[in-house]
Amino acid sequence: MAILVDRRDDGTLAVYYDGDLQFDSRDEAVYHTALTRPALTVAAARGGARLTVLVLGGGDGLAARDLLVSPLVEGLTLVDLDPAMLALARGTLAALNRGSLLDSRVTVAIDDAWRAVETAGAAGHMFDVIVVDLTVPRDLAGARFHTIDWYRGLGRLLGPRGLVAVNAASPCGRPDAYWSIVNAMRAAGLPPVPYRVKIPSFAARGYGDDWGFVLGSQAPVTASELVGLDHGGASGWSLPGWRAAFQFPAASADRQATARPTRLGGHMLLHYLINSAPIADATGAEWDGLTAALPPLPPADDGRSPLTPDLAAALAMPVGHRLAEAALFDRVMALMPALHPDQTRVMIATFLAAPARFLAGLDMAGLVDRLLRRAGTLPGRLVAELRALRRLLARVSLDPERLLGLGLRLVTVVTLVVILANLAFPDAVYGKGGDPGSSSATRGATTGLAATSRSVYDPRASESVLAAGSGFRSTSGGRVAVDEGGTAFPARHYRGLRSSSHYRSHASTGATPVAAPVAPPVEEDESDGVYRLTPDTDILPDGRVVTALTDDAYVVLGPQSSLVVDQRTGQPLLTLDREPTQVWRAVKEIERQRDGLKVSAEAKRAWLDWLGWLAFVPDQADDERELANLEIAVWRLEQARAILGSVPAEPPPLPAPPLAGASEVISGVWLLPDGSGLAVRRPEGLAILDGKGWYRDAARQNRLTEPYPDGFRALMTTLLTQQVRDRDATRARLDSEVTLAQEELSELLVDKGEYDSLAASQAPTSMVEYGPKEVPLQEAQRLTNASVTLVQQRLSNLQTQIARLPAEAALAERALVSLRP
């Protein structure tokens, strides 16, 4: 285990354990008071004149510090596995924990908590209070400390009126995990009282807006026993506030009815910790943990099923026709859980983007054969599918795509098994390796607004997201750009906008100014992109929308037209006519993100209101700044929305080429079908541009009188050159893949020839070498033929890709020639 102490200049510090924040000295008092005070209070209310206390974990000595405050504590045994943490507690942290581990009432043991509890139970030791201050589990070994078996073990160390206080999880950040823990205590015969507080440093790390604990006792804890709750020495902790700590939003508490408690070996808690979706509004108080009736306990997870309940339910759907099975396959893919804390939804989605590749290395005929040997243990419908598949595979070799296309439940199950095995090896999703499923590991489809108006990008396909990143807490003003998720990026600087009278004229005609909630920070440079709308589009402090075209040029979107600007000089290059599709996309993207930010801001505002009772929370300023920044971002998006003017609800029709056969380079600029120049849509009308001049007609008889836009010509030359270069690189990559596939095919054909030759003289069952093994000759022939089919299919796909390489490459090259001065 790796401990990292992050010391700050102001004397505060934070301790990380294997990368997870354990505590921040600025708010650890909130955590430790909440963990220890209710148990001590109830123990005292129950007449405990002398208390014996067991602390499991808590090697930092901070829980012990708060327990030892009580004069009732006669003895405290602390068990921690990590000598390094105990050494830290006795050294660096000694001032913070007030030397708690040196207190004469304290006994420290270095041991595994599970073993220590078993040993204590065997020895007949009993405790009045047990405090479980263990880290949040990241694996099954850690998850056993929240199983029914564990809490039963703790129950044996407590008298009927003894208490256990547990550090659990965030009720709103990981609601299913939190209620799974609560239910495990309940199933173990320790009626639980759930409660929660805000730990600002935890929230800042994304652990959840609230943090939950559970108090348990064989004799149920009553509200009256908690009347004496005090602040435990933490200044500013208001007594009425404790009541709020026992109240939960219904959206969180509802999970109690479904969150399965786990038995030893069960994996549902880990699944919940990794996959449970957070609840946006953590402020609700509809459910009261001290008074509410409890729903029936959901069944316990004993680890025997390798599937999550939702996946099992999906697979239990009746077998249907091919289209229904295809839909079920998609659903199974969508339900695929992360199996490791570091696997994000984006990773999983990327990982599953081409599911056929998981079957590429599989001898399906061989597997079908093995499964048919197990037919007695399989549902009848699957056996029927197996038989049909065996007949089919005897006739033809199917590549993975065609296998998936068969619409068989069996193939869905096999794919699921292989994917689960891959996901269970967490490196697989973020290894540095390439992606063999794609011959050119390129970034995903762009959501950039710089795409041509004819691209397939549709903002309606995306949902709003909550701002979970720390970007909105930043104090760095205009030096960073923040996106909708709260991720911060270095701000892009847009030269020339400050003096752009052209743009202002648009704004004055099209925009209805929106009142700012807070004045934008004065240190912001008005030409910095402060909000990242898409990877290539920023919103400026005043709401203007700017899209980067190249490193040297950008476009300012306006309601009536767009302005192309030279980034190096800040000089306008050309004005393009309004392109309705591009503006529509920008507006819809802005509206989508604005709505998401409004939800985030509303949740933050409500949270701050709820937080009022914890007046002493030190990091409230961070929350307030985050809220202010969210409101500013909403305001900027409102401004941007207003600037771009009204758009129809549905996307406008794609723009028709100004001349038949022309292809779009960027919105409003088209390559002529013969590559002899560009057609440019300007507010004043169409212009034809080549290296010699620009004209108002396609026949190039009438020259325009305005000065020739040489800067714009140079920009388009750059863009076209880039296109040609991109295609060259893609072609080179595909050619390289083709060469490799041909080499592989050539070797396989040699193998095939050798096996076929052997078949002329040997029995089909005679044993031959195949890879590291020896297999019957007919099996070697079958496997080799299948490999040949696969490689031929790959070659065919590559050649199709090469053939599909846009014909505009030659066109662009011709255009580059025609654009030469």
Next chain:
Amino acid sequence: MLSVTQFDNLDPSCDAGRAWERLVAANPASGMMQTLAWATFKRRLGFRTLHLALYDGATLVGGLLGYLGPARPGPALLVAPEGPVLPWDDPVLARAGLRALVEAVEALAPAHGLIGLRVEPRLTPPAPRLLRGFGRAPVDFLPTETLCLDLTGGPTAVRRQLRPKGRYNIGLSVRHGVTVRAASGPDAQTVLVRLLAEAGERGDFFVEPAGVFTALVEALAPTGQARILIAERDAEPLAAMLLVTCGRRATYLYGAVANRQRTTMAGYALQWAAIEAACAAGCSEYDLFGYEPHGAPEHLYAGFSRFKRQFGGVPARFIGAHDVFLLDRLADAVVAVAGAGAASEGAWT
């Protein structure tokens, strides 16, 4: 006569441990991920290891260090990145060795829920014939395309390989007063993690959690296999990297530059210092670990490939990861999953 011995957390200081490390270091198709220190690192992250050593009589001739993900119910893969370690240039012995290893894995599979073995030797394509029956894996752990510098002529020869821009930027960085120091303690780890996080946010790519780097450095630094290099100016860290060595190969495993003072070209000074350090450590090869050779601007490696290209070197390509499924174990797993899904049996019949 070949035999397979299973080791449990082999001590690198014992005879068998030293023999294994020598074998890995000397095998060009293998590398750091087959070393005992790397196994220690992965175990600290919760992975489990299966170490199979292949003996010809009493002589160690090959084997594999396989990794399993953290324990959980359900199907699992045994993954041997940069493995198995085999005498690939002796196809007969390699074939017999691979067969013995696969059979050993098959025997261990039920206890670990294994449905397959993934191997990823650093072999150039096409895949050798003895890997027939292994299919291309859906993901690779190593970059299949990389850029390697030949260090055999020392820093002077490497400097001659540099592109002019690379040479210029190294000099520029020195003129800006950028210096590079090696370290591996907690402070250096913090610097590396911070800069990687900064680069991850800037470049919108995933950076492993801090605990990964801490565990990696703490496992590999004591054996001299890993060091952090930090480029700084006026004590401000501007770039950091993790350099790993195994045998005669040095690998630029992770690296990042700060958002601040980008014009100091600290990344160039850092890379050059790493190359010099690799030469001093007796390495003959410097692997820049991931490269896009065709200049495709949209490729995931495009950005850092432009940077790496400035150091010269030769592109290398490997066969990538290959899987062999243990069909009986896979069939068992399919039965288990189908059973879990067929709760309403009537619907399936």
